[in-house]
Amino acid sequence: MNQLSDDEKVTVTEGSPWEEDILVCDLCHVAFTGPENASTHIKSKKHAKQVTLKAWKKDWKKAAKEGKLEYLKKKAVVV
Secondary structure, three states, X not given: OOOOOXXXXXXXXXXXXXXXXXXXXXXXXXXXXXXXXXXXXXXXXHHHHHHXXXXXXXXXXXXXXXXXXXXXXXXXXXX
């Protein structure tokens, strides 16, 4: 079984006004009615795109701090 990265994890919100806990993808800001829906979302193209964009933004911020933006401009991928 694959391990989920921090970007792919779904949060369980406790103490909600509903009887059951709410599953939420913090990255995509989406709530789910059950674990099956959350699992389907984690495997979706939309979620994968958000994971890719977050990693890309992180790389750009790091490169900007280190003055290495030219490297990332060559590596840039259109999503």
